[in-house]
Amino acid sequence: MSVSPSRLLVTGASGQLGRRVIELLLEAETPNLIAASRDPAKLADLAVRGVETRRADFDDPASLAVAFAGVDRLLLVSTDALNQPGRRIAQHRAAVAAAAAAGVKHVVYTSAPGARPQVDGGVIDDHFWTEQALAASAIPGWTILRHNLYAELLLMGAGQAVASGALYSATAGAGRAYVSREDCARIDAAALRQGEGRKILDVSGPAAVTQDEVAALYSQLSGKPVTHHALSPDALRQGLLAASLPPSLVAVLVDFDVAAAEGQHAIVTDAVEALTGQPPVSVAAFLEAHRAAFS
Ligand SMILES: NC(=O)c1ccc[n+]([C@@H]2O[C@H](COP(=O)([O-])OP(=O)(O)OC[C@H]3O[C@@H](n4cnc5c(N)ncnc54)[C@H](OP(=O)(O)O)[C@@H]3O)[C@@H](O)[C@H]2O)c1
Numbered sequence: 325m326s327v328s329p330s331r332l333l334v335t336g337a338s339g340q341l342g343r344r345v346i347e348l349l350l351e352a353e354t355p356n357l358i359a360a361s362r363d364p365a366k367l368a369d370l371a372v373r374g375v376e377t378r379r380a381d382f383d384d385p386a387s388l389a390v391a392f393a394g395v396d397r398l399l400l401v402s403t404d405a406l407n408q409p410g411r412r413i414a415q416h417r418a419a420v421a422a423a424a425a426a427g428v429k430h431v432v433y434t435s436a437p438g439a440r441p442q443v444d445g446g447v448i449d450d451h452f453w454t455e456q457a458l459a460a461s462a463i464p465g466w467t468i469l470r471h472n473l474y475a476e477l478l479l480m481g482a483g484q485a486v487a488s489g490a491l492y493s494a495t496a497g498a499g500r501a502y503v504s505r506e507d508c509a510r511i512d513a514a515a516l517r518q519g520e521g522r523k524i525l526d527v528s529g530p531a532a533v534t535q536d537e538v539a540a541l542y543s544q545l546s547g548k549p550v551t552h553h554a555l556s557p558d559a560l561r562q563g564l565l566a567a568s569l570p571p572s573l574v575a576v577l578v579d580f581d582v583a584a585a586e587g588q589h590a591i592v593t594d595a596v597e598a599l600t601g602q603p604p605v606s607v608a609a610f611l612e613a614h615r616a617a618f619s
Contacts, residue, residue, distance in 0.1 A: 330429075331394055332516055333358040335380050335419065336401035338366035341434070344509035345399060345516070346370060354517060360391050382415030388422030397430045398423050399516045402451065407572040409445050416454040420461050430465040432515045433458060434508070437470045437501075437526055438588030447576050448583060455524070467519035469511060472528045472589060473580060475502040475610040478538065482611070482618035486546045491539045492553050494560040494578065496585035499532025501592045507604040514599040525595045532590040533607045541611050546619035557582050 332349065336342035337359035346359050350373065359367045360380035367377040380391035382403060392398065400419050405412045423431050435451040442449035451470075458466045485491040511527055539552035555563065557578050564574040583589060596604040605613075 329355045330396035331356040331358060332397045332399075333360055333378070333380075333392065333395040334399045334401070334516070335360050335382075336403065337361045337370070337377075338363060339401060339404075341505055341509055341512070342399070342401045344506065345513045346375065348509055348513040349516070350375070352513070352517075358395065382419045383411075385418045385422060388419060389425065392422050392426035392428060395423075395426060395428050397432075397516055397519075398428045399432045399512055400434070402434045402454070406447065406576060407570075412450045413445075413453050416450065417457050420454065420457040420463070424461045424463050428463060430467070430519055431458060431463050432467045432469060432512060432519055434512065435468050435470045435524075437472050437528075437591055438583050438586070439470060442579075446579050448579060459522070465520060466522055467515040468524040469508070469515060469595075470524065470526045471508045472501045472503045472526070472591075474508070475504045475529065475605070475607055478502065478607070478611065479614055479617050482542060485539070485550050486542050486548055486618050489548065489550055490553055491535060491542065491550055492555050492560060492563060493535040494555050494557045494581035494585060495535050496554065497534060497536070498584050498587055498590055499534045499537075500584050500589035501528035501530075501532045502607050502610075503527055503529040503596065504605050504610055507596050507600075510600045510602070511596050518599075525599075526591045526593045527595050528592045529604045530592070530606050532592055538607070541608055542618065545611055545615050548619070 334342050334345050337346050338361040349357055358376045359370050360378045361367055362381040364377040364379050371377045378391040379387050381387045403415050439451035439455055441452050455468050535552045539550045542550040561578045
């Protein structure tokens with residue numbers, strides 16, 4: 325008797341990470357693939373390639389009951405709803421509840437390093453309570469993948485740092501094990517296909533890199549001197565607000581630097597290589613490949 329392959333669903337499939345996971349699964353000729361998004365029209369090209377598409381909006385639990393029906397394994401991509409306190413955790417709880425109700429057997433969740441409760445809420449608090457919701461659910465298996473910060477985030481500020489010669493952080497000299505979005509997509513796809521049991525894995529690049537080292541890489545790759553200046557969290561917040569960044573983004577960036585200063589981002593693991601068979605890219609190699617973006 326042949327057993328039909330598991331039905332795999334990826335939420336947020338029109339986002340950068342979700343779409344790349346779908347592409348990787350297609351490259352691996354994964355059968356029974358479902359791509360879900362708030363707006364399935366954005367997945368029309370995938371539908372043409374034979375991928376089933378469904379509408380799944382974490383703000384609309386009724387959509388989730390339909391979207392998750394018959395699904396065996398689910399990649400729950402954390403959302404980007406950071407500008408309204410409490411909204412993201414409500415979204416994630418709705419997704420976990422719908423997955424449990426639909427009888428999903430294994431959920432992979434994209435968490436963050438050092439997920440823990442925070443008095444004022446925020447990104448890390450959301451991830452902690454989503455992890456707790458999974459642990460308390462009737463879902464038999466889950467893989468929580470605590471993605472370190474994307475190496476791509478470096479590119480947001482690299483051009484400015486090179487142009488001004490100054491890189492600012494409140495990381496207090498601590499390292500951060502940046503991992504590329506591509507490596508996150510690779511491990512997410514692998515865990516969606518094969519993850520078993522109930523596990524929390526830190527997903528990191530090959531080394532924890534300090535902001536002094538990042539500044540040195542910018543200098544070396546651009547040929548222009550860049551110096552790292554260590555700031556207090558408050559000074560960093562004021563500087564980012566003065567540079568007209570949206571307050572919700574400033575809060576996230578400062579929270580992340582405080583977490584790094586506490587050592588939360590310095591955890592280096594072999595999870596990417598262990599699950600995918602290929603090591604993750606280093607920050608130096610990543611920046612070299614994206615040199616045109618900042619020099
Ligand atoms: N580790 C890091 O450094 C880092 C950096 C940035 C973001 N992140 C997190 O990782 C996630 C994926 O990153 P990304 O680069 O792919 O971000 P992105 O391109 O901005 O994608 C945002 C994602 O959120 C989904 N989403 C938003 N509202 C939703 C809702 N109501 N219901 C269901 N899904 C919703 C979107 O899905 P649809 O549009 O398809 O519905 C999309 O997949 C982000 O959403 C964020 O939580 C991590």
